[in-house]
Amino acid sequence: xxxxxxxxxxxxNSARYQSEVPGETMSLNMGPSxxxxxxxxxxxxxxxxxxxxxxxxxxxxxxRGDEKIAENMTYNQFVPYTDRLDYLAPLHNNVxxxxxxxxxxxxxxxxxxxxxxxxxxxxxxxxxxxLGIGVYGMDAGAFTIFLYTFTEREKLYTxxxxxxxxxxxxxxxxxxGLMRDIPEGWLGRVNNFINQLxxxxxxxxxxxxxxxxxxxxxxxxxxxxxxxxxxxxxxxxNLRASGVDAxxxxxxxYSGYENYDFEIPIGTSGDCYDRYLVRMEEIRQSxxxxxxxxxxxxxxxxxxxxxxxxxxxxKDKILTKMEELIQNFMIVTEGPQIPxxxxxxxxxxxxxxxxxxxxxxGGGVPYRxxxxxxxxxxxxxxxxxxxxxxxxxxxxxxxxxxxxxxxxDR
Amino acid sequence: MSTENLEVGYNSxxxxxxxxxxxxxxxxxxxxxxxxxMPMGLACCAxxxxxxxxxxxxxxxxxxxxxxxxxxxxxxxxxxxxxxYKAAEVVRRVYEQMASPKWVVAxxxxxxxGGMYRSYAVMQGVDRIVPVDVYIxxxxxxxxxxxxxxxxxxxxxxxxxxxxQLTKKR
Amino acid sequence: xxLSFETLAKQFDSLTxxxxxxxxxxxxxxxxxxALCEHLRDKEGFSLLVxxxxxxxxxQSPRFSVAYHLYSVIKQCYVRLVCACVGDExxxxxxxxxxxxxxxxxxxxxxxxxxxxxxxxxxxxRILMWDDYKYHPLRKEFPLAGIEDELPxxxxxxxxxxxxxxxxxxxxxxxxxxxxxMSQREPSAADQSWAESNPKRD
Numbered sequence: 001x002x003x004x005x006x007x008x009x010x011x012x013n014s015a016r017y018q019s020e021v022p023g024e025t026m027s028l029n030m031g032p033s034x035x036x037x038x039x040x041x042x043x044x045x046x047x048x049x050x051x052x053x054x055x056x057x058x059x060x061x062x063x064r065g066d067e068k069i070a071e072n073m074t075y076n077q078f079v080p081y082t083d084r085l086d087y088l089a090p091l092h093n094n095v096x097x098x099x100x101x102x103x104x105x106x107x108x109x110x111x112x113x114x115x116x117x118x119x120x121x122x123x124x125x126x127x128x129x130x131l132g133i134g135v136y137g138m139d140a141g142a143f144t145i146f147l148y149t150f151t152e153r154e155k156l157y158t159x160x161x162x163x164x165x166x167x168x169x170x171x172x173x174x175x176x177g178l179m180r181d182i183p184e185g186w187l188g189r190v191n192n193f194i195n196q197l198x199x200x201x202x203x204x205x206x207x208x209x210x211x212x213x214x215x216x217x218x219x220x221x222x223x224x225x226x227x228x229x230x231x232x233x234x235x236x237x238n239l240r241a242s243g244v245d246a247x248x249x250x251x252x253x254y255s256g257y258e259n260y261d262f263e264i265p266i267g268t269s270g271d272c273y274d275r276y277l278v279r280m281e282e283i284r285q286s287x288x289x290x291x292x293x294x295x296x297x298x299x300x301x302x303x304x305x306x307x308x309x310x311x312x313x314x315k316d317k318i319l320t321k322m323e324e325l326i327q328n329f330m331i332v333t334e335g336p337q338i339p340x341x342x343x344x345x346x347x348x349x350x351x352x353x354x355x356x357x358x359x360x361x362g363g364g365v366p367y368r369x370x371x372x373x374x375x376x377x378x379x380x381x382x383x384x385x386x387x388x389x390x391x392x393x394x395x396x397x398x399x400x401x402x403x404x405x406x407x408x409d410r
Numbered sequence: 411m412s413t414e415n416l417e418v419g420y421n422s423x424x425x426x427x428x429x430x431x432x433x434x435x436x437x438x439x440x441x442x443x444x445x446x447x448m449p450m451g452l453a454c455c456a457x458x459x460x461x462x463x464x465x466x467x468x469x470x471x472x473x474x475x476x477x478x479x480x481x482x483x484x485x486x487x488x489x490x491x492x493x494x495y496k497a498a499e500v501v502r503r504v505y506e507q508m509a510s511p512k513w514v515v516a517x518x519x520x521x522x523x524g525g526m527y528r529s530y531a532v533m534q535g536v537d538r539i540v541p542v543d544v545y546i547x548x549x550x551x552x553x554x555x556x557x558x559x560x561x562x563x564x565x566x567x568x569x570x571x572x573x574x575q576l577t578k579k580r
Numbered sequence: 581x582x583l584s585f586e587t588l589a590k591q592f593d594s595l596t597x598x599x600x601x602x603x604x605x606x607x608x609x610x611x612x613x614x615a616l617c618e619h620l621r622d623k624e625g626f627s628l629l630v631x632x633x634x635x636x637x638x639x640q641s642p643r644f645s646v647a648y649h650l651y652s653v654i655k656q657c658y659v660r661l662v663c664a665c666v667g668d669e670x671x672x673x674x675x676x677x678x679x680x681x682x683x684x685x686x687x688x689x690x691x692x693x694x695x696x697x698x699x700x701x702x703x704x705x706r707i708l709m710w711d712d713y714k715y716h717p718l719r720k721e722f723p724l725a726g727i728e729d730e731l732p733x734x735x736x737x738x739x740x741x742x743x744x745x746x747x748x749x750x751x752x753x754x755x756x757x758x759x760x761x762m763s764q765r766e767p768s769a770a771d772q773s774w775a776e777s778n779p780k781r782d
Contacts, residue, residue, distance in 0.1 A: 007780060011739060032452060032500050033479070033500060034479065039451065039456070040452055040500075059707060059708065060706075060710070061494060061496050061497040061500065062452060062492060062494060062498055063494055063531050063709065064494060064529060064532050065531045065532065065724070067718060068529055068530065069527070069529055069724065072753055073722045073753035073755060074753075074755045077753050081526070084454050087453065087454035087457060088457065103601070103602060105765070132459075145466070150460070150461065151464070151465050153461070154464070154465075154466045157461075167458070168454060168457060168458060168550055169549060169550065196584070221656060230627045230653070231627075231681050232682045233628060233680070235628075244653060246458065247652075251656040332758045333756040343600075343602050343659070344603065344660060345602070353628060353630065355631055357631060357633050357647065357649065359635060368633070368635050369632065370633035372630060372633075376685060378687075379685075380684060380685040384681070410708075412644055420754050483777050495710070495731060496710050498731060498736075499733040499736045500741070503736065524747060528748065528749055529725070529726065529747055530722070530723070530747065531713075531725065532747065533742075534745065538742045539740045540737075555692070
């Protein structure tokens, strides 16, 4: 073996494709029905031995025509569709969409409404990251993590159900306010949940963070440089793991985020391990934000009272007063009356920034609505970063990017 | 836990080690208690499907915890989520790869009828391309609803004429 | 922190200000788009291309526009560029993949949905719909319900005997169009292309 030309040391993560021998490549199809692709992503891989030389993601298997549907219905009718964009954090999607339309309508929300929205956003972030880490762990063979995090998610679902009436498809935030006020005692139960989540998070942390197997599989795998991350439009935890200090909650505060103290975890090398660490820390920060929001929950209305043509009147008034009845009828049939204009709003969703670009020509129906899904951009970097990795790294990379096909394909 | 089985009348004092039963009853009993599902997770419903498999709802109580991602090893395809026309081909191919006997559960409104997605890209019900045994309503169905659907599938399996199907020339 | 329109307009003469409800917005001609994008990225620090959105103005000319949203991580501000497409029949704009690789998939999506050709795009093919699909769904003349067509993959199509149908819209979504008289404001579906003569195959 004097003329050994392949220098591969499998114990070292920095081993990369170094073969000089022109060998035959093999094409491998992965997905759309594959456990590692978290949905219906399909990867067309070209392999040289164990190494990937080319990666072509095929998406669109969950393209449901959300943007076309939005053009055919009123702003209010579209709220349930936003649940199903990023179906791991529906509460946050509702908030982002509602703020986008409110921005177009020029509405200001009362402080109580904003605080409730912040709690919703952060709980959604916790639930999304819990699933992200659980499934990420499962992909690497740590099945226990999945069971741990899913048990916590079930507790969260119980809270969501009490708040909104549904486990997954919440439609809680409405344009101009909320579906209803928070139920009595709910904040206390959220607080209890947050308090008991801490120790469990420590346990997950103890099982994974310094675990040699976990570190071997994730550390140094698929580092994404700052420049690449920006050039490919990565956002959210994936961008921050690459060392870019950007978080819209701090940079462009919406819904009263400027009133809360929180830190933004930043990664250094942008590898799979960093992406995991950033998500873990974000859960802790979210817990702190929820605590702060509960502590200083203001009183007052939970809907914009001046929004006569946008937010329906209260139920008891609809049933007893003629004018309110007509007003409610108009809002239901014609939709909220939004002035013409163009608006782009994006918020820091758990997966990255979710943006809504709305072109309105007036009336209750958007003329054009573009949805900017963060997962769409996260996946577009795959052809760039995949070549050179080993086939066993693929589930790890996909798990670390934490994408969801619902908002990728829309 | 004792398994009550009305189809098998067995009294060890009379019959010794011999059980007399209908072949159908035995085959179906075996089949229905080890349904290996193939999770065709397409969209939101897949999250509830995962929740059903996780600790709180625990599908394994009904002999279905062995989620097989390879269609060759599965008996029952759970179509969880919106089937688009682009994905229809995949669903059909996966179904064809499954070994019979095989069953299909359409989980949720989208898989059953297209649900709230009445649009150009969405197939209006997966039953247009694969035969469906059980439809589960809900958007998405709760894990309890999925469990109920799977138990109904078990009922359905227990009433099949398996022996005739086995001996029938295909 | 915002952009100065005057300084930019000196360098790019086709630049005009665009009415907007939120951020700075500019109209730019197709031939200056790439240069402007490069300038904004290198000199003004707009390092992140967040969104590319096509718009179909239906009966206007130019019919199609493409809206780009840029974000500066350092200055923490957005800018919207709107570029009208050249040609109404086969609209065309230059591709900005060379400036931001992120534009690659966004432009493919816009091509898929609107049929806008991005000149200079390295790999312009459909991304969301399947390759043989004949239409561009987000154009205004395309009905929400879709148009009858054949399923992708010929072998599967033969075996299942199903095809792409126009989705039944009997159940909505309905809303009332603004009209002069109250009695004409009957809530109805915006898209009436559905037909009850398409029964579901059993």
